[in-house]
Amino acid sequence: MTADAPPSVDSVTEQTFIARVLGADRSALEAKGTAGLRSELMRVLREAVRMGRLAPGVRLPSSRSLAADLGLARNTVADAYAELVAEGWFIARQGSGTRVAQRAELPRAESRRATGLAPLRTVRPRPAHNLMPGLPDLSTFPRADWLKSSRRALAAAPNDALGYGDPRGRVELRTALADYLARARRVYTHPEHIVICAGFTQALKLVGEVLRRRQAREVAVESYGLDVHWRLLADAGLHMPCLPVDGSGARTGNLAGMRGVGAVLLTPAHQFPTGALLHPDRRAAAVDWARSTGGLILEDDYDGEFRYDRHPVGALQGIDPERVVHLGTTSKSLAPGLRLGWMVLPESLVTEVVETKGISDWSASALEQLTLAEFIESGAYDRHVRSMRLRYRRRRDQLVAVLAERAPEVRVSGVPAGLHAMLELPKGGEALALRAAAWQGLALEGFSRFRHPDEAPGRDALVIGYGAPTDSAWAGALEALCRVLTQMP
Amino acid sequence: MTADAPPSVDSVTEQTFIARVLGADRSALEAKGTAGLRSELMRVLREAVRMGRLAPGVRLPSSRSLAADLGLARNTVADAYAELVAEGWFIARQGSGTRVAQRAELPRAESRRATGLAPLRTVRPRPAHNLMPGLPDLSTFPRADWLKSSRRALAAAPNDALGYGDPRGRVELRTALADYLARARRVYTHPEHIVICAGFTQALKLVGEVLRRRQAREVAVESYGLDVHWRLLADAGLHMPCLPVDGSGARTGNLAGMRGVGAVLLTPAHQFPTGALLHPDRRAAAVDWARSTGGLILEDDYDGEFRYDRHPVGALQGIDPERVVHLGTTSKSLAPGLRLGWMVLPESLVTEVVETKGISDWSASALEQLTLAEFIESGAYDRHVRSMRLRYRRRRDQLVAVLAERAPEVRVSGVPAGLHAMLELPKGGEALALRAAAWQGLALEGFSRFRHPDEAPGRDALVIGYGAPTDSAWAGALEALCRVLTQMP
Numbered sequence: 001m002t003a004d005a006p007p008s009v010d011s012v013t014e015q016t017f018i019a020r021v022l023g024a025d026r027s028a029l030e031a032k033g034t035a036g037l038r039s040e041l042m043r044v045l046r047e048a049v050r051m052g053r054l055a056p057g058v059r060l061p062s063s064r065s066l067a068a069d070l071g072l073a074r075n076t077v078a079d080a081y082a083e084l085v086a087e088g089w090f091i092a093r094q095g096s097g098t099r100v101a102q103r104a105e106l107p108r109a110e111s112r113r114a115t116g117l118a119p120l121r122t123v124r125p126r127p128a129h130n131l132m133p134g135l136p137d138l139s140t141f142p143r144a145d146w147l148k149s150s151r152r153a154l155a156a157a158p159n160d161a162l163g164y165g166d167p168r169g170r171v172e173l174r175t176a177l178a179d180y181l182a183r184a185r186r187v188y189t190h191p192e193h194i195v196i197c198a199g200f201t202q203a204l205k206l207v208g209e210v211l212r213r214r215q216a217r218e219v220a221v222e223s224y225g226l227d228v229h230w231r232l233l234a235d236a237g238l239h240m241p242c243l244p245v246d247g248s249g250a251r252t253g254n255l256a257g258m259r260g261v262g263a264v265l266l267t268p269a270h271q272f273p274t275g276a277l278l279h280p281d282r283r284a285a286a287v288d289w290a291r292s293t294g295g296l297i298l299e300d301d302y303d304g305e306f307r308y309d310r311h312p313v314g315a316l317q318g319i320d321p322e323r324v325v326h327l328g329t330t331s332k333s334l335a336p337g338l339r340l341g342w343m344v345l346p347e348s349l350v351t352e353v354v355e356t357k358g359i360s361d362w363s364a365s366a367l368e369q370l371t372l373a374e375f376i377e378s379g380a381y382d383r384h385v386r387s388m389r390l391r392y393r394r395r396r397d398q399l400v401a402v403l404a405e406r407a408p409e410v411r412v413s414g415v416p417a418g419l420h421a422m423l424e425l426p427k428g429g430e431a432l433a434l435r436a437a438a439w440q441g442l443a444l445e446g447f448s449r450f451r452h453p454d455e456a457p458g459r460d461a462l463v464i465g466y467g468a469p470t471d472s473a474w475a476g477a478l479e480a481l482c483r484v485l486t487q488m489p
Numbered sequence: 490m491t492a493d494a495p496p497s498v499d500s501v502t503e504q505t506f507i508a509r510v511l512g513a514d515r516s517a518l519e520a521k522g523t524a525g526l527r528s529e530l531m532r533v534l535r536e537a538v539r540m541g542r543l544a545p546g547v548r549l550p551s552s553r554s555l556a557a558d559l560g561l562a563r564n565t566v567a568d569a570y571a572e573l574v575a576e577g578w579f580i581a582r583q584g585s586g587t588r589v590a591q592r593a594e595l596p597r598a599e600s601r602r603a604t605g606l607a608p609l610r611t612v613r614p615r616p617a618h619n620l621m622p623g624l625p626d627l628s629t630f631p632r633a634d635w636l637k638s639s640r641r642a643l644a645a646a647p648n649d650a651l652g653y654g655d656p657r658g659r660v661e662l663r664t665a666l667a668d669y670l671a672r673a674r675r676v677y678t679h680p681e682h683i684v685i686c687a688g689f690t691q692a693l694k695l696v697g698e699v700l701r702r703r704q705a706r707e708v709a710v711e712s713y714g715l716d717v718h719w720r721l722l723a724d725a726g727l728h729m730p731c732l733p734v735d736g737s738g739a740r741t742g743n744l745a746g747m748r749g750v751g752a753v754l755l756t757p758a759h760q761f762p763t764g765a766l767l768h769p770d771r772r773a774a775a776v777d778w779a780r781s782t783g784g785l786i787l788e789d790d791y792d793g794e795f796r797y798d799r800h801p802v803g804a805l806q807g808i809d810p811e812r813v814v815h816l817g818t819t820s821k822s823l824a825p826g827l828r829l830g831w832m833v834l835p836e837s838l839v840t841e842v843v844e845t846k847g848i849s850d851w852s853a854s855a856l857e858q859l860t861l862a863e864f865i866e867s868g869a870y871d872r873h874v875r876s877m878r879l880r881y882r883r884r885r886d887q888l889v890a891v892l893a894e895r896a897p898e899v900r901v902s903g904v905p906a907g908l909h910a911m912l913e914l915p916k917g918g919e920a921l922a923l924r925a926a927a928w929q930g931l932a933l934e935g936f937s938r939f940r941h942p943d944e945a946p947g948r949d950a951l952v953i954g955y956g957a958p959t960d961s962a963w964a965g966a967l968e969a970l971c972r973v974l975t976q977m978p
Contacts, residue, residue, distance in 0.1 A: 138648040150639055159627040159959070162824035198687060198852070335651035337855030363687070365857045366826030367635075470648070 041080040060098045128441030129477040133420035133465035141335045145380040153370035167358035169196025173373040186314030189344045198339040208236030210352045216262025222250045223455040242452040249278035252286040263296040268316045269304040273463040275414015290323035297324045303332045303418035305385045308393040322346045395466040407485040419467030430460035436484040530569045549587045617930030618966040622909035622954035630824045634869040642859035656847035658685025662862040675803030677810045678833045687828040697725030699841045705751025711739045712944040731941040738767035741775040752785040757805045758793040762939050762952040764903015779812035786813045792821045792907035794874050797882040811835045884955040896974040908956030919949035925973040
């Protein structure tokens with residue numbers, strides 16, 4: 001869209017390079033006398049990397065052709081490349097020429113300038129194969145249907161929908177969600193108990209703040225989960241004792257013995273990352289605990305629509321709407337980029353949450369909310385979920401079948417659901433597999449990465465996200481995974 | 490949009506009523522024996538109000554016609570209406586039949602159920618005339634152009650734009666903004682120092698958190714401003730000493746004498762609500778203070794594009810990009826409902842802000858960000874701002890002219906800019922005017938409403954938002970204002 005946007009291709013042709021990368025600096029370059037040329041070229045190239053005009057992993061033109069194009073001696077360019085390789089800006093690989101290094105490899109001296117960029121996702125290198133858990137297949141986003149819904153929603157929107165909104169979010173969306181969640185997830189609620197958020201993280205942050213105001217000190221969490229969620233709760237000043245997780249989900253029976261716990265964060269439909277379904281007895285135990293102690297259950301229903309062997313098990317919220325905060329988003333069903341999520345609240349919590357949210361009022365875009373409402377009402381959401389369910393189910397079946405054939409010692413655990421599966425490995429296998437995966441350029445996660453600090457090291461396993469790749473990339477990713485697993489001793 | 494959405498018309502025809510309002514409950518109703526009929530009908534109607542299927546203010550069908558339609562005795566319906574009026578659910582007005590009451594009028598016994606709703610904007614009664622400051626004319630939102638930009642942006646978006654985003658926001662938007670802000674506001678920055686937020690409030694919340702982490706205790710604010718901003722900073726644990734405001738803006742010279750102040754929140758282009766432009770000497774004083782103490786200037790540029798007598802004065806940020814955090818949004822220029830804003834950060838602050846934001850990552854919708862980028866790049870944003878500038882300027886000129894003729898004792902103060910003007914009244918005039926305005930059904934604000942707690946009571950004045958009304962409503966609102974001002978003793 002703009003001249004400054006990083007080239008999307010993975011190599012830069014000389015012309016692009018001159019136009020996009022050097023840009024105005026070219027003249028500065030040409031102004032220099034021969035002496036300063038090399039260092040000036042280096043400065044320009046460093047700046048191009050810093051400014052993102054040269055994205056990590058991009059291949060640079062050969063020193064010969066760039067030199068010809070800039071009217072410099074080839075050695076000047078070759079030396080500049082060499083020094084930047086030495087400094088860690090570029091990488092020279094046999095056969096693949098000179099490439100821009102990953103930011104992580106920036107030399108210490110540069111780290112201050114670089115820190116603004118280093119932690120950001122967008123500048124991460126693209127792996128050759130992506131099996132990271134937690135991502136849907138973004139290529140399947142129903143752009144045409146979504147645009148149609150935007151058009152309808154925008155045409156129907158009253159003017160004041162464009163004003164400062166109700167902190168709960170648009171009533172049209174809350175109404176559509178109340179219907180949908182009742183239908184799809186057996187959630188029992190009505191629109192005025194739903195609050196729209198910018199994704200799950202905002203919802204959890206809000207609940208954390210409310211719990212803190214209610215003098216809660218601790219929120220129990222599952223012994224395996226996402227550290228970003230734990231950090232959010234910690235930021236709210238909460239401690240997080242953990243419940244052991246096994247094949248039947250979290251041991252919610254332990255809650256009875258925990259003092260000072262005001263809430264418990266669970267993934268009942270599909271424990272992340274083990275993939276376990278919370279056992280009926282443990283659902284009951286959680287609800288009994290909540291009722292007897294006045295505690296809250298935070299139900300993270302992140303991929304509840306995706307069950308492949310049966311109709312999805314109804315949400316825990318349906319059992320006791322007054323004790324369960326049901327949290328969902330469109331991040332797995334549509335796209336995380338929409339930043340749309342919802343909290344289904346016990347009536348007793350609505351006012352506090354709305355007031356807490358109302359202060360900062362960082363609600364989602366009204367137009368996006370109206371678009372999603374229309375998207376759901378029109379049936380497009382159900383259609384999309386159905387087709388994604390088939391797609392992901394196919395992938396999971398292929399994963400299971402291929403592994404059974406080529407890596408029979410690897411066990412796929414967890415219920416057939418969601419966008420990820422856990423592969424249990426022989427003792428010591430996880431570290432080996434991760435190293436092998438790195439060599440294959442295959443991005444995936446190890447089970448231990450999700451372990452709660454208080455939990456003792458457990459099984460060796462991999463967490464495979466089969467949602468992430470596009471259909472065309474899926475076969476290659478699966479093949480890479482097999483190579484990783486078969487290469488292991 | 491949905492069967493459950495409140496009818497947009499202000500009265501409900503019998504058919505709509507049966508279909509939308511009673512819906513499934515009709516059968517429940519028909520199942521009842523005569524005895525329970527009235528109470529059952531009341532239950533159904535109460536629920537319809539609670540669920541928002543009957544919106545506040547909606548006129549109900551006559552008891553005669555509803556009775557006929559439901560096959561009930563007219564008295565059954567009439568009695569049910571009467572009791573619900575008695576309970577405070579409905580209101581019966583001479584001539585206008587029976588209407589749903591405003592939620593605020595729910596009887597005490599119901600207030601617990603109602604608390605979730607009471608404080609929310611959407612259920613406030615609509616005033617006859619709206620001159621509230623802080624709102625643009627929402628009827629002018631360029632729906633067609635925006636939709637065109639959405640279509641283009643969605644077509645051009647790479648798949649991974651739909652993934653979990655860079656906490657800074659989309660590079661396309663940051664790049665477009667860097668250009669635009671340099672052009673329109675003389676802001677000196679580049680894309681990697683810009684962070685996209687969900688409006689000004691999120692930006693201020695983030696800066697507040699970062700200041701707190703830096704051990705700042707106090708943020709100086711202007712002696713007149715928005716209490717919601719003060720609350721945000723207070724929530725971050727900051728104290729807020731204030732700088733007196735006069736015709737030349739905030740007395741930034743006082744900063745030198747204030748100990749422990751880590752930052753100052755200013756509205757340099759158009760002080761809110763006095764409308765003063767920050768005097769050059771005071772701009773210099775603020776920057777000198779920031780440089781000598783290492784303090785930060787938070788520049789709230791909420792309506793900087795709207796200056797009517799000259800080219801807008803450049804942003805303070807241009808003077809010292811390393812000491813000023815420049816904050817802007819589309820809330821005044823396009824619509825608050827977009828929840829799109831930006832922070833232009835000193836390089837030294839980027840990492841902390843991005844990390845603080847990254848934890849919760851409540852960034853705005855990627856599609857909305859790409860749409861705004863395209864909207865700016867296509868020139869539609871400049872066109873829209875230009876046409877709004879003409880529209881608001883015309884309104885401000887009319888306001889000044891009409892008041893000069895009909896209320897010559899009222900002085901319009903502040904520079905000709907933005908979406909609001911301050912009307913200075915004779916001593917004691919503010920309270921009288923507010924009361925008169927209430928009688929006229931005219932919504933506006935009194936000056937004292939924006940006074941900082943530490944500030945002594947000041948002039949009597951009104952703050953008039955001439956942005957809020959539509960073109961068709963503007964004349965009526967202006968006339969109502971004149972009646973208010975001329976009715977005063």
